[in-house]
Amino acid sequence: MERPNTVAGLIEMHRTLAGKIEAARNELHRLVEDMEAVEHTIYLFDPEAQLGRAKPLPSKNAAFKGEMQRHVIAALRMATGPLTSLEIARQVIALRKLPDDPKTVVVIRKRVGAALWRLKQRGWAKEVPKEGEYKGWLRA
Numbered sequence: 001m002e003r004p005n006t007v008a009g010l011i012e013m014h015r016t017l018a019g020k021i022e023a024a025r026n027e028l029h030r031l032v033e034d035m036e037a038v039e040h041t042i043y044l045f046d047p048e049a050q051l052g053r054a055k056p057l058p059s060k061n062a063a064f065k066g067e068m069q070r071h072v073i074a075a076l077r078m079a080t081g082p083l084t085s086l087e088i089a090r091q092v093i094a095l096r097k098l099p100d101d102p103k104t105v106v107v108i109r110k111r112v113g114a115a116l117w118r119l120k121q122r123g124w125a126k127e128v129p130k131e132g133e134y135k136g137w138l139r140a
Contacts, residue, residue, distance in 0.1 A: 021064075029097070061098055061107050068115045071095065073124065073139075082128045082136025085113045 042049050075088045089109040090100075098104050116137050119125035123140055130136030 025096075061096075061104055061111075063096075063111070068092070068111050069119060072112055072115045072119060076125060076137060076139040079138070082130050082138050084130065084132070084134035084136060085109050085116060086134055088112045088116075088137070 039051060042051065071092045072088055075083060075091050086105070086109050089105060089112045092098075092108055092112060093100055093104060098108070116125055120127065120140075125137050126140045128136040128138055
């Protein structure tokens with residue numbers, strides 16, 4: 001028995017939650033920039049100031065649980081052919097507005113590779129031969 005209203009409702013809920021996550025991520029990015037500006041101003045007046053933190057901040061390329069796999073699945077869905085982990089990593093970097101420096105690319109590529117490996121184990125992605133340094137990946 002089909003339930004088109006249920007599926008449509010779930011899709012709309014998914015879109016709403018994704019929008020809320022994106023808004024929260026943008027707000028977090030703005031707050032971090034504001035805090036860094038305040039810190040720089042403090043150091044202008046007192047270069048020896050000791051600023052304590054309640055908790056260490058996550059790295060700029062940290063991801064929420066399951067976020068990397070969602071990005072990888074989305075990239076594989078939109079792909080017209082096999083993608084390498086490096087190509088997917090560059091898409092993730094652009095989507096998350098991370099700095100496109102070599103260190104970030106390496107970290108994100110490794111995380112994409114780990115996500116691809118887990119997706120392969122679950123049967124959601126498959127490896128395909130591809131010329132070059134990296135193997136290609138497709139949606140299974």
